[in-house]
Amino acid sequence: MTDLKEKLLSSFIAFENQTNIDSYVHDIRSEAIKQFESIGFPSKKLENWKYTSLKNLLNNDYSVLPKLNNVLEFKDIRKYLIDDIDSYKIIFVDGKYCSHLSDTTHEGMDICTLSAALSQSKYELIVENYFNKIAHDDGITSLNTAFSNEGAFIHIPKNKFVEKPVQIIHFSTGNESSLMFQPRNMIIVDENSQVQIIERHQSLSENKVFTNSVTEIYAEKKSIIDYYKIQNDNPQASLIDNTYVHQERNSAFTMHTFSFGSELIRNNLNISQNDEFIETTIKGVTIIGEKQHVDHNTLINHNKPNCNSHQDYKGIYDSRSTGVFNGRVLVKKEAQKTNAFQSNNNVLLSDKATINAKPQLEIYADDVKCSHGCTVGQLDKNALFYLKSRGIPEKEATALLMYGFANNILKSVKIPEIKTRINHIIANKLGVKIGFNL
Amino acid sequence: MSKYTEDDLKKELETKEYEYGFYTDIKSDTLPIGLNEEIVKAISKKKGEPSWMTEWRLDAFKIWKKMEEPEWANVKYKKPDFQKISYYSAPSNKPKYNSLDEVDPELLATFKKLGISIDEQKKLAGVAMDVVIDSVSVATTFKDTLNKKGIIFCSISEAIKNHPDLIKKYIGSVVPKKDNFYAALNSAVFSDGSFCYIPKGVKCPMELSTYFRINEAGTGQFERTLVIADKGSYVSYLEGCSAPSRDENQLHAAVVELIALDDAEIKYSTVQNWYPGDSKGKGGVFNFVTKRGLCEKNAKISWTQVETGSAVTWKYPSCILKGDNSVGEFHSIAVTNNFQQADTGTKMIHLGDNTRSTIISKGISAGKSQNSYRGLVHISARANNARNFSQCDSLLIGNKCGAHTFPYIETKNKSAQVEHEATTSKIGEDQIFYCNQRGIDTEKAIALIINGFSKDVLNKLPMEFAVEAQKLLEISLEGSVG
Numbered sequence: 001m002t003d004l005k006e007k008l009l010s011s012f013i014a015f016e017n018q019t020n021i022d023s024y025v026h027d028i029r030s031e032a033i034k035q036f037e038s039i040g041f042p043s044k045k046l047e048n049w050k051y052t053s054l055k056n057l058l059n060n061d062y063s064v065l066p067k068l069n070n071v072l073e074f075k076d077i078r079k080y081l082i083d084d085i086d087s088y089k090i091i092f093v094d095g096k097y098c099s100h101l102s103d104t105t106h107e108g109m110d111i112c113t114l115s116a117a118l119s120q121s122k123y124e125l126i127v128e129n130y131f132n133k134i135a136h137d138d139g140i141t142s143l144n145t146a147f148s149n150e151g152a153f154i155h156i157p158k159n160k161f162v163e164k165p166v167q168i169i170h171f172s173t174g175n176e177s178s179l180m181f182q183p184r185n186m187i188i189v190d191e192n193s194q195v196q197i198i199e200r201h202q203s204l205s206e207n208k209v210f211t212n213s214v215t216e217i218y219a220e221k222k223s224i225i226d227y228y229k230i231q232n233d234n235p236q237a238s239l240i241d242n243t244y245v246h247q248e249r250n251s252a253f254t255m256h257t258f259s260f261g262s263e264l265i266r267n268n269l270n271i272s273q274n275d276e277f278i279e280t281t282i283k284g285v286t287i288i289g290e291k292q293h294v295d296h297n298t299l300i301n302h303n304k305p306n307c308n309s310h311q312d313y314k315g316i317y318d319s320r321s322t323g324v325f326n327g328r329v330l331v332k333k334e335a336q337k338t339n340a341f342q343s344n345n346n347v348l349l350s351d352k353a354t355i356n357a358k359p360q361l362e363i364y365a366d367d368v369k370c371s372h373g374c375t376v377g378q379l380d381k382n383a384l385f386y387l388k389s390r391g392i393p394e395k396e397a398t399a400l401l402m403y404g405f406a407n408n409i410l411k412s413v414k415i416p417e418i419k420t421r422i423n424h425i426i427a428n429k430l431g432v433k434i435g436f437n438l
Numbered sequence: 439m440s441k442y443t444e445d446d447l448k449k450e451l452e453t454k455e456y457e458y459g460f461y462t463d464i465k466s467d468t469l470p471i472g473l474n475e476e477i478v479k480a481i482s483k484k485k486g487e488p489s490w491m492t493e494w495r496l497d498a499f500k501i502w503k504k505m506e507e508p509e510w511a512n513v514k515y516k517k518p519d520f521q522k523i524s525y526y527s528a529p530s531n532k533p534k535y536n537s538l539d540e541v542d543p544e545l546l547a548t549f550k551k552l553g554i555s556i557d558e559q560k561k562l563a564g565v566a567m568d569v570v571i572d573s574v575s576v577a578t579t580f581k582d583t584l585n586k587k588g589i590i591f592c593s594i595s596e597a598i599k600n601h602p603d604l605i606k607k608y609i610g611s612v613v614p615k616k617d618n619f620y621a622a623l624n625s626a627v628f629s630d631g632s633f634c635y636i637p638k639g640v641k642c643p644m645e646l647s648t649y650f651r652i653n654e655a656g657t658g659q660f661e662r663t664l665v666i667a668d669k670g671s672y673v674s675y676l677e678g679c680s681a682p683s684r685d686e687n688q689l690h691a692a693v694v695e696l697i698a699l700d701d702a703e704i705k706y707s708t709v710q711n712w713y714p715g716d717s718k719g720k721g722g723v724f725n726f727v728t729k730r731g732l733c734e735k736n737a738k739i740s741w742t743q744v745e746t747g748s749a750v751t752w753k754y755p756s757c758i759l760k761g762d763n764s765v766g767e768f769h770s771i772a773v774t775n776n777f778q779q780a781d782t783g784t785k786m787i788h789l790g791d792n793t794r795s796t797i798i799s800k801g802i803s804a805g806k807s808q809n810s811y812r813g814l815v816h817i818s819a820r821a822n823n824a825r826n827f828s829q830c831d832s833l834l835i836g837n838k839c840g841a842h843t844f845p846y847i848e849t850k851n852k853s854a855q856v857e858h859e860a861t862t863s864k865i866g867e868d869q870i871f872y873c874n875q876r877g878i879d880t881e882k883a884i885a886l887i888i889n890g891f892s893k894d895v896l897n898k899l900p901m902e903f904a905v906e907a908q909k910l911l912e913i914s915l916e917g918s919v920g
């Protein structure tokens with residue numbers, strides 16, 4: 001079995017041959033592969049990867065340029081969609097855009113694919129202005145940049161309220177025994193516009209899947225972006241999700257991350273506030289068991305004065321699962337009058353489960369209000385007794401308490417259908433038949 | 439009184455010189471600079487150590503040679519050249535003193551200038567001081583009183599000669615030679631330090647104290663402290679440091695090991711006031727210290743520290759809570775000013791059942807300094823019902839400084855309860871206004887607020903030290919503390 005890094009490096013030429021080598025992106029890809037060659041995959045020696053090892057993940061013989069394009073019908077994928085609301089859909093199967101399942105638009109805005117944006121001349125300027133401008137050049141992101149070709153492309157022009165949410169779903173059907181995908185999404189929301197986005201990665205087979213996704217999000221002046229990530233993939237799948245957000249004056253960005261599935265999930269969420277009066281809210285619920293591993297790595301860069309950030313992550317860990325919260329708030333010298341709040345609460349249900357939390361504040365300005373709190377504990381025994389004494393079986397009572405624990409995060413979900421869906425997933429995950437619509 | 443503004447305060451802070459910067463002219467006996475096996479052997483020989491100790495040092499030296507200086511801390515400095523340091527300096531005229539009168543009067547004057555004259559402390563506070571100037575213990579007081587109780591309190595080199603069994607058993611047991619770069623270096627070249635043994639069931643009748651100063655130019659201070667509290671005993675140990683003004687950066691790499699056996703309690707307080715460098719960031723001491731304590735069943739170790747000095751501080755007094763029901767505490771005030779950098783905190787390693795730990799850390803940064811809290815709370819899978827509470831507050835004075843918090847929380851047991859809280863803020867205008875409105879001027883108001891901010895920790899210091907700590911806060915942040 002060849003080393004995955006070697007394999008990726010040698011596949012790069014084959015990949016490049018399929019694309020237009022005269023394009024602007026070509027140079028970026030070539031630079032990125034060089035960067036990846038010199039850095040490689042992150043190891044536990046890096047402070048940011050101290051608690052997450054990719055060793056097992058990288059030990060598979062992935063097919064790095066999956067060829068097959070299985071035909072999926074709507075009925076196959078229906079249950080993975082939030083299908084009770086009208087929405088735009090950008091659907092990929094095995095890394096390829098699947099037009100018959102998708103519902104895209106070019107009317108007054110662009111909700112389509114990155115490959116379309118990269119190949120058509122009318123998008124040239126946008127690509128040059130935005131592509132790979134905020135993504136970092138660490139090993140894992142560079143790798144994605146080198147192989148970036150397909151993913152969602154959303155461009156909302158000025159003063160536009162997008163009435164339907166956009167669903168971005170990456171399916172893998174995988175006839176090969178193990179597959180690697182590198183989707184790349186680019187989202188630009190112009191001045192005074194508003195959009196809601198739901199993102200999901202789903203494997204439909206029992207093969208090993210390794211997804212290394214990068215999303216660049218630009219929130220221009222006064223824009224409002226509401227982003228949901230539903231991570232409930234099957235236990236053979238792993239996901240490294242790198243999201244880079246660039247915010248301008250008066251913009252508001254909200255991200256909810258729901259992590260229930262996969263063998264390994266690593267969320268790298270980097271947000272940079274580049275002007276004044278910006279709001280950033282990032283929240284997450286993690287409920288995992290078995291040998292699952294979820295790592296939330298967040299960075300909020302307060303570069304300018306008068307901005308707010310709010311972080312709230314809750315996790316429930318059962319069996320041999322491990323959870324990591326590595327949240328970093330960086331307040332630059334200039335960023336006076338910053339309000340930053342960070343909270344991380346965890347419940348351990350088993351003695352084999354582990355939680356590693358590292359909430360960090362790095363502050364270089366003096367007129368700020370920054371605080372963080374982090375707790376690890378158990379469910380309240382008295383509350384449990386109270387419920388049991390009223391005839392609620394232990395399992396359901398425990399589930400109720402856990403739901404209550406996570407409910408704070410669900411409260412701020414603005415699309416009711418997502419809330420219902422998450423409730424179902426939580427009930428499933430906890431093995432109870434309660435519809436938490438209390 | 440004219441209105442005292444924050445700008446005035448800032449100006450005062452910048453121009454405030456190190457008051458304790460004076461040089462005592464005592465003839466010193468210094469080894470050639472540089473570090474190699476010969477030097478290690480020479481140090482060992484000079485101290486008349488038995489061969490097992492020499493071997494131990496050489497072993498540590500071999501380990502050190504293979505190690506690299508750590509870089510993960512949030513501090514920036516020019517790495518010291520370990521071949522340009524003299525590793526041993528001892529006052530050369532060192533007869534054994536029976537009483538204080540015999541001590542070199544210049545030495546006594548030094549202490550007087552520091553405001554901690556030995557005789558005064560002896561009379562007033564009943565403190566037994568093991569005075570260390572440039573690494574060699576020159577005066578040990580109150581020995582008789584301690585002897586009667588069976589307490590051993592002497593320099594570590596004496597202990598190596600007189601109590602080899604205890605040393606062999608415990609040295610390096612909490613901080614192994616290969617623990618980290620500076621611990622390995624210290625194990626190879628430590629010049630002196632204090633040793634303390636409290637026998638079973640004895641409550642030490644007085645606060646034990648050592649005072650360290652770095653005197654000779656270009657010498658590193660490598661002291662080693664070993665405190666053993668046998669079953670059911672109690673001891674309160676005080677350690678103070680200060681160094682005169684010197685331009686080149688001096689290195690201080692100490693190792694402190696505490697061992698609290700079943701039901702014992704050790705209280706270890708430090709006031710650290712090494713020379714922090716001048717207002718332009720020139721000079722100052724590099725303080726890279728490894729301090730760790732081991733708690734057996736029902737034992738308790740509490741660390742209290744007031745850190746006001748050093749150009750660079752890298753220090754994490756830790757507790758290994760090995761025995762069931764053991765307790766670890768950490769109380770810290772770290773003040774940085776001008777170009778000082780501090781990366782300090784603690785590690786609480788919970789291994790036994792029902793172990794508890796408390797961390798209270800207060801950071802005050804002013805000038806262009808950087809002040810970081812870095813702490814680890816580790817609950818192992820077998821530690822049932824472990825409990826931790828951490829609180830880290832930072833106060834910023836001026837907009838050129840930084841305050842950072844890097845807590846690590848690792849929990850592997852479901853019955854654990856861990857809470858961590860941190861805040862960062864500046865002195866609120868509303869707080870000052872509230873005081874002004876009640877007739878308290880701005881200067882006093884700031885003093886009041888800083889005092890209140892650090893009270894939780896100052897209260898934990900023994901009386902004798904609280905006074906000095908207060909004084910040091912004044913020196914570091916004069917104008918803001920009344």
